[in-house]
Amino acid sequence: MILVIPAIDIKDGKCIRLIQGKPGTETVYSDDPVEVAKLWRRENAKALHVVDLDGALEGKPKNFDIVKKIVHAVDIPIEFGGGLRTPELAAMALDAGVYRITLGTIAVENPSATADLIKRYGPRRIALSIDVQGDTVYIKGWKEGTPLNPVQLAERTKKLGFERVIYTDISRDGTLSGPDLESITRFAEATHMRITFSGGISCLDDLLRIQALEPHGVDSVIIGKALYENRFACQELWRIAELGPLPQV
Secondary structure, eight states: OOEEEEEEEEETTEEEEOSTTOTTOOEEEESOHHHHHHHHHHTTOSOEEEEEHHHHHHSSOSSHHHHHHHHHHOSSOEEEESSOOSHHHHHHHHHTTOSEEEESHHHHHOHHHHHHHHHHHOGGGEEEEEEEETTEEEETTTTEEOSOOHHHHHHHHHTTTOOEEEEEEGGGTTTOSOOOHHHHHHHHHHHOOEEEEESOOOSHHHHHHHHTTGGGTEEEEEEOHHHHTTOSOHHHHHHHHTOSOOOOO
């Protein structure tokens, strides 16, 4: 059954949410991301997705001390991304106890170094971040488009050793407008990878529609604003979504 992963986005040391990743649209939900992580764990989260938004925009992590505190504060896997654009920064995060990192820019710009990282740490600890608007993949904190569409990037980077994709629909991120089922279905059917979906989930019905894609490889979802805006009763959400055996994190 599908795994629900709460999102913790960090900017200027605070837990925030943006709309479509645009600066100036932030809503601050907490001054203490570590306490937010503890809250989601108390609500039965099995994993957390943490993003350093400052790092994503500036090209190297800016809030990693907070990320390390989260790693030590909860007993569940932490998935982390945001500014990991060199092999050294990626290795630093993994060696600090982050369970899995997400790589986007470096996977496009330095595939050789990315392949070396996957060989060193294994594909379960490194996921490909595909951030999509329309049919274009964006990198560098969603600021720069690439000539690749999502399927092209997935096929190219599978050769590097990637097995899991974090697929984010930029146009729906933080909007509570519902997922673009047509696009994610098309991507899943074409790539045959393990997929974590993010973007637009607003209610239990949205979650169940994504869950229907599990036979195509979509085994987990990242949910942010809908949880912070109390669109779900968390315990009920996870009980419904996680009936049966959980997918591998």
